[in-house]
Amino acid sequence: MSDEKRDDLPLEEMRTxxxxxxxxxxxxxxxxxxxxxxxxxxxxxxxxxxxxSMNQLTLRAVIMGAFLGGFMxxxxxxxxxxxxxxxxxxxxxxxxxxxxxxxxxxxxxFLFKTDMxxxxxxxxxxxxxxxxYSTGGTMVSAISAYLIIxxxxxxxxxxxxxxxxxxxLGVFIAxxxxxxxxxxxxxxxPSGIAAAETLKSLHAQGQExxxxxxxxxxxxxxxxxxxxxxxxxxxxxFKELFSFKLSLPGSVPFxxxxxxxxxxxxxxxxxxxxxxxxxxAIIGWKISWSLLxxxxxNYGVLAxxxxxxxxxxxxxxxxxxxxxxxxxxxxxxxxTSGLFMFALQWKTVLRAFGGVTNIxxxxxxxAADPLAHIEVPSSWxxxxxxxxxxxxxxVLHYAFQxxxxxxxxxxxxxxxxAMVAARATGESDITPIGAMGKITQLTFGMLAPSNMTTNLMxxxxxxxxxxxxxxxxTDLKSGYLLGANPRQQFLAQFFGIFAxxxxxxxxxxxxxxxxxxxxxxxxxxxxxxxxxxxARLLSNGIHSLHxxxxxxxxxxxxxxLLIPMLELAFPKHRKYIPSAMGIGLSMVIPFWNSLSMFxxxxxxxxxxxxxxxxxxxxxxPVSSGIIAGESLMGVAIALSxxxxxxxxxxAPLRAMLKF
Numbered sequence: 264m265s266d267e268k269r270d271d272l273p274l275e276e277m278r279t280x281x282x283x284x285x286x287x288x289x290x291x292x293x294x295x296x297x298x299x300x301x302x303x304x305x306x307x308x309x310x311x312x313x314x315x316s317m318n319q320l321t322l323r324a325v326i327m328g329a330f331l332g333g334f335m336x337x338x339x340x341x342x343x344x345x346x347x348x349x350x351x352x353x354x355x356x357x358x359x360x361x362x363x364x365x366x367x368x369x370x371x372x373f374l375f376k377t378d379m380x381x382x383x384x385x386x387x388x389x390x391x392x393x394x395x396y397s398t399g400g401t402m403v404s405a406i407s408a409y410l411i412i413x414x415x416x417x418x419x420x421x422x423x424x425x426x427x428x429x430x431x432l433g434v435f436i437a438x439x440x441x442x443x444x445x446x447x448x449x450x451x452x453p454s455g456i457a458a459a460e461t462l463k464s465l466h467a468q469g470q471e472x473x474x475x476x477x478x479x480x481x482x483x484x485x486x487x488x489x490x491x492x493x494x495x496x497x498x499x500x501f502k503e504l505f506s507f508k509l510s511l512p513g514s515v516p517f518x519x520x521x522x523x524x525x526x527x528x529x530x531x532x533x534x535x536x537x538x539x540x541x542x543x544a545i546i547g548w549k550i551s552w553s554l555l556x557x558x559x560x561n562y563g564v565l566a567x568x569x570x571x572x573x574x575x576x577x578x579x580x581x582x583x584x585x586x587x588x589x590x591x592x593x594x595x596x597x598x599t600s601g602l603f604m605f606a607l608q609w610k611t612v613l614r615a616f617g618g619v620t621n622i623x624x625x626x627x628x629x630a631a632d633p634l635a636h637i638e639v640p641s642s643w644x645x646x647x648x649x650x651x652x653x654x655x656x657x658v659l660h661y662a663f664q665x666x667x668x669x670x671x672x673x674x675x676x677x678x679x680x681a682m683v684a685a686r687a688t689g690e691s692d693i694t695p696i697g698a699m700g701k702i703t704q705l706t707f708g709m710l711a712p713s714n715m716t717t718n719l720m721x722x723x724x725x726x727x728x729x730x731x732x733x734x735x736x737t738d739l740k741s742g743y744l745l746g747a748n749p750r751q752q753f754l755a756q757f758f759g760i761f762a763x764x765x766x767x768x769x770x771x772x773x774x775x776x777x778x779x780x781x782x783x784x785x786x787x788x789x790x791x792x793x794x795x796x797x798a799r800l801l802s803n804g805i806h807s808l809h810x811x812x813x814x815x816x817x818x819x820x821x822x823x824l825l826i827p828m829l830e831l832a833f834p835k836h837r838k839y840i841p842s843a844m845g846i847g848l849s850m851v852i853p854f855w856n857s858l859s860m861f862x863x864x865x866x867x868x869x870x871x872x873x874x875x876x877x878x879x880x881x882x883x884p885v886s887s888g889i890i891a892g893e894s895l896m897g898v899a900i901a902l903s904x905x906x907x908x909x910x911x912x913x914a915p916l917r918a919m920l921k922f
Contacts, residue, residue, distance in 0.1 A: 304446050304634050307743070314637060314748030319382040320755055327364070327379075328387040328755065329762035331356045332394025336767045339395055343403030344774065344786040353458045353738060354891045356391035357384060361465045381466045382747050386755040388458060389738040393430065393759025394766070396734050401429060402771050404697070405723030407781055407791030412715055412798060414778045421662045423768050428654035429724060430760040433731025434753070435647035436678050438639045440685055441736060445743050446634075450689030453545035455740025457887035462745065464884065475884040482541075482888030489537050490896035511535050514855060522567045528580040529562045530854040538893045539856055541886035542692045543863025549838060550691050551864025553845025558857035561589050561850045574811035582853045587793065591705075591812045593850025594698035595819030600843035601683035603827050639753045648678075655724050665717045669710060673721035676703060677728045684729035685736050690844045691860070694733040697790065698851045700726040701797060705808075705816075708801030715798040722794070731760075823847065 335356070361384060367375040379387070406425075410416060417425075444450045464476035489511070491497065496510030514534050516527035526532070543551045566585045570577055574588045656670035665673075680699040688694045703722040711717045735756050742752045775781060781788045800807055826843035833840065849857050863886070870878040 304442070307446065308634055311744075311746040312637070312748075313746040314382065314751065317380045317382050319380070319748055320386050320751035321383055324379065324383040324387040325390050325755060325758050327360050328356065328390025328759060329394055331359055331387075332391035332396075332759050333762050333766035335391065335395035336763050337770055340402060340767055340770055340774065343790065344407070344781075344788050353388045353392040353454060353741070354461050354887075354894055356388045356395070357458055357461045357465070358891060360384060360387050360391070361462075381462050381745060382742075384462050384465070385459075385738075385742055385745055385747050386752055388462075388741070389735075389752050389755040390759035390762070392734055392738055393434070393731070393756045394763035395759075396730070396763075401426070401723045401727040401730075402767060403788060404790045404794050405700070405719050405726055406771070407775065407788050408794035408798065409716065409719050409723075410775065410778050411781055411788075411791060411795045412719065416772065416777075417662065419768060419772065421658060422771070423764055424654065425658050425662075425723075426727075426764045426768060427760055428651050428658060429727030430731045430763070431757070432648060432651035432655060432674070432677065432724070433681060433728035434735050434757055434760065435644055435651055436681055436728060437685065437732040437735045437739075438644035438647075438753070439641065440682055440732070441739055441749065442634075442638060444685060444689050444736060445740055448689075450686065450740075451546055451692075452689045452737045452740035453542050453692040453886075454890070455737040456545055456744065456883060457541075457890045458738070459741040459744040460884050460887040461891055462741070464887075475880065478881050479884040479888035479891075482885040483892030486537050486541070486889035486892030486894075487896040488892075489535070490893045490900065493535050494897065494900045521563070522570065524577070524580055529566060530582050530585065531562065532855050534855040534859055536859065536893065537889045539859035540863035540866070541889035543860030543865075544867040544882055544886045546691055546860065546864065548864045548868045550842050550845045551861045553842040554691070554849045554857040555861035556841055557846035557849030558852075558854045561593075562854045565589070565592075569809075569811040569815075572809075572811050574809040583793065586851060586853075587796070588809070588812055588815065589850040590698050590701050591808070592815030592819035593847045594695070594702050595816045596823040596843055596847035596850070597687060597695060597698065598680065598683050598702055599820045599823030600827055600847065601686050601823075602679060603824055604686070607827070607831075637748050637750055639750050643753075659717075659720055659724075663716050663720045665711075665714075665720065669707070669717060669721065672706075672710070673703065673724045676706060677725045680725050681729040681732040685733045687844050687848055688733040688737060689740075690842065691848055693848055693852060693856075694730060695848060695851050696726045696730050697793070698847075699729050700794070704794075704797050704801055705805060708805050708807075712804040713802055715802050718798045718801055719794065819847070 360379070364375065364379050368378060406417075406422065416422075445452070460475075460479065464479045467476040492509060492511040493513060496508045498506065498508045500506035512535055514527075514532045516525065516532040519526045521529055521531075562585065566575060566589065569575055569588055570580070576584050652674040655674055656667060659665040659670040659673070660667055680702055684694050684696060684699050700722040703725040704718050707714075707718045707721050735753070738756060739749055739752060741747075742749055775786060780786050781791060805813075823843055826840060826846070829840050830837045867878065867882050870882060
């Protein structure tokens with residue numbers, strides 16, 4: 264087994280050596296199919312699966328998930344309009360739902376008679392994650408960019424249908440990817456692992472579980488303290504004698520200059536956050552060092568070079584100015600490498616689609632596929648993706664005057680780009696929604712160069728669906744580790760779409776009453792500004808891109824093909840070959856993110872080499888605790904800062920009740 268992998272899955276101890284090799288080195292054996300694949304799945308089914316013996320998809324789990332997800336969608340909308348980023352809510356939902364339900368059990372035992380099972384909590388977090396994250400992704404990017412460009416809001420009917428169709432499309436197109444990426448390749452999906460470990464600790468029994476839960480709790484307090492000190496600080500006052508505030512800076516810049524500019528302007532700084540360090544410890548060594556390598560090349564070599572060519576606006580030098588160039592190269596690397604690996608795994612991909620034939624011809628039994636009765640059937644993919652895709656095409660045509668065939672191209676292209684985004688999430692825990700959206704914008708910059716609305720809204724299909732796909736697969740990773748029924752978890756995720764839409768659409772209108780609100784001090788909406796700028800740029804066609812950006816696209820495509828080829832040509836030395844997805848991602852995130860994940864991966868590697876038993880026992884729980892603690896405190900601070908938002912949101916409801 265290569266150095267960059269860890270035995271951090273509970274199933275690992277139950278596998279034979281050959282099975283472990285098949286799972287941990289999938290890229291060396293892209294042709295694996297048939298009996299070997301079935302053995303991997305059957306081992307999980309016999310040793311881990313418990314979905315038939317425990318409550319999972321229950322009404323109380325869905326209601327609790329819908330409530331929490333709808334509530335947290337407001338905080339994500341707030342954060343997105345402020346920073347352009349979105350936060351996953353699964354871990355937060357796990358802890359909050361467990362705590363709330365325990366409180367209700369103690370205070371109202373005659374109404375709440377039993378505890379939720381661990382699989383009910385897992386279903387609940389799927390519903391909450393869908394409601395809190397999947398439905399609002401395009402609000403702060405493409406939808407806000409549409410408002411900036413046109414100056415007018417789309418109608419609430421159009422926005423509601425658009426939100427639901429995009430999220431549904433993403434959920435359904437994840438179906439054929441699940442078995443390949445989670446069952447066979449065992450991609451990590453770090454947030455999924457963290458959510459599963461969180462639930463295990465909450466439901467823990469026994470000394471081993473107790474040790475892990477205690478370690479996770481301490482790590483959670485550490486992560487929360489970092490977030491509190493950085494984002495708020497703690498004030499101390501001793502009577503009238505003295506007072507002081509204890510706080511941490513948001514980042515620590517590197518000393519020195521590059522091309523006459525401070526290194527900080529090239530994103531060379533250390534982010535005061537433990538969250539990305541913890542994520543790096545989970546994703547493993549190979550992705551971690553690949554991210555750092557790519558980031559050094561991008562921000563230390565390529566960015567200064569192309570800035571001298573005029574491809575980067577040095578008057579506004581910083582992450583957002585640089586990434587407007589480097590996104591094209593990074594996205595190109597991720598897309599070509601992702602699609603190339605997809606093509607190499609054609610046998611297992613065809614197997615994932617094999618159930619489609621059952622729509623027309625039902626087999627009398629499932630002996631050929633022992634997981635057929637619990638995995639989401641391919642017929643759901645065909646029916647659901649067709650319906651949601653048609654819905655997207657109709658809204659594009661009737662609301663945004665996009666031709667039928669362009670709408671179809673957008674939906675088909677979305678399937679492949681969502682697959683790339685999901686693989687990036689599985690390997691690094693970062694979903695490059697913006698980068699995938701730029702590929703669609705580039706495509707329609709050639710197909711419809713003068714139509715900015717078409718450019719934006721077709722890219723919105725990709726961004727919205729890709730986010731929902733990655734979110735569902737992350738949740739299904741949690742279910743896989745806990746032995747959940749994937750079909751029931753899929754339904755929980757699907758139900759969350761409607762809860763999220765019900766909350767996030769009216770909230771968007773209230774928070775952003777008109778176009779002038781975007782770009783203001785209150786709502787900078789940086790992501791929307793970038794989307795609008797790219798749409799305006801491409802309104803003159805692809806050749807309006809700077810030559811350096813076009814060169815980045817071409818070279819990136821070659822790099823994305825070369826790296827997987829090297830892995831295939833030199834399988835025994837693949838640990839020395841960087842990850843294509845890691846290199847691509849390093850060009851769309853700032854250096855400080857890559858540095859933090861590298862530090863996390865390095866810490867995990869050292870611990871594995873020096874204290875193997877302790878590393879196997881504590882790395883994932885401690886990392887998960889840090890992620891949970893910092894995320895929870897971050898959400899709490901965001902909600903505290905957003906008190907005015909909730910007052911504004913409730914005002915129309917109060918007026919309606921009085922009327």
